[in-house]
Amino acid sequence: MASRRITPLSGFPELLPGQRIVEAQVVRTLSETFELHGFAPLETRAVEPLDQLLRKGETSKEVYVLRRLQASEEDDGGDSSGGLGLHFDLTVPFARYVLENAGKLEFPFRRYQVQKVWRGERPQEGRFREFTQADIDVVGRDVLPFHHDVEVARVMVDALRRLEFLPPIRLQVNNRKLIQGFYSALGAPDVDAVMRAVDKLDKVPPDAVQQLLVDEAGLDEKQADLCLRLAAISTDDGSFADEVRALGLEHPLLEEGLEELAAVVEGCASLVDQRVRIVADLKIARGLDYYTGTVFETRLDGFEWLGSICSGGRYDALASDGKTSYPGVGISLGLSRLLVPLFQRGVLASDRSVPSAVLVALPDEESRPTCDRVAHQLRERGIATEVAAAPQKYGKQIRYAERRGIPFVWFPATGGGDHEVKDIRSGDQQPADPASWSPPAGDLRPRTVVSTVSTGSTTESPDEGAPS
């Protein structure tokens, strides 16, 4: 059989073992944090009917279609759903899940979900066709009190701050009501077009956006100028409201948005520290999605080019069965976008490529039962242990451990002597009892290692970050 040359697949990243160890630890930290806040774990199927995926306003998404190899032409277009597609986010499947299980769920319903999603877009650094998202959402029946907007922001910030290896982050918050009210008060003929233009401020210089506002959103110079002045407002406290009011426009929606935005910023103020900033940033618009109030984006210091790693917002009408509507608010974290670039650039790594904390050396094949017993005793106490594969010279066995980052090598007692355990980083070797010996707590699990590329310096941080 001719072997086809194997090549990577564009946009479908795969991790090395040490990187996967870091990712798995991150997922563990996120899940624990979400559950600390009472969010229930949830998983939905990978596929949805295409008509669900392509509901209003979502037709531009690049959806991967699922098809049976044996399906005939007639089968494809036959059923009413129009076939199946892989989900491109976790919010749309969740909305469907809520409708489907509304009778069995308690509202407001809080859930988190960490799953792969697929988008047929052109890959770039931090943009993939298959990637992992971590979502939290709160959904109510008919109504959802505003304080949940503050809650989801607090939960996600709490989760992010526990990932101590991350560069400092900046959560940017805005409010759709605020900007829509402002644009309406201004007399903008097409509020969506204004948002779309303003949303480009990240990449396009202000005077170009001004031109867009005039050409495509139908504003005059003075209106466009006011839009830019609004978008330029960015404060880390409630003072943005004064700056907005100083622009002299009034509208009920604008007022409502100002109050909500202030509530989010002030509600999160207690979480702010050196590694987490929260700003009211009035240029955040979030495209044309289903958002109706609060909107979030999140950026990493020094990695602004990556775009937002974590965003979301309030949607008043995401799910509805005609009689009942289910308003929600949520945020989703792009786990792959966050981690893969840090791996690629060598910023993040694991200090081990295996979970093992101990390698039990094997003097000879006859001693394997003895070695297995030692390993068993250690594992019984939660210490990840492996026994050497072959009775090579001890130097080789030590090197085996070193290559994998296993910190301890155990030398079993032979001929009546003591067992000994060696820390191969320090070279320190001590007699030890397999029934009671434990490594230092910090060596029990692999650690995430952060290296600052510019200086080349290396610092270690425990993965299970405690709130400080």
Added chain:
RNA sequence: GUGGAUGUAGCUCAGCUGGUAGAGCGCCGCGUUGUGGUCGCGGAUGUCGCGGGUUCGAGUCCCGUCAUUCACCCCA
């Protein structure tokens, strides 16, 4: 999906106007016959991303393709 740049050893990269493929690091072995890392000596790195074309001859020039990356689109 559209357009541009890039692709040489496991990694970082040399390789001139076409003429038999290189370095450092890493890896393997020995010195060191059950205790690695330092040092010394020795060794192997490879369908030059892949396929086709031009040519006596292609890593080098041309076309296609795949991958990476940048911009657009969109967004985690």
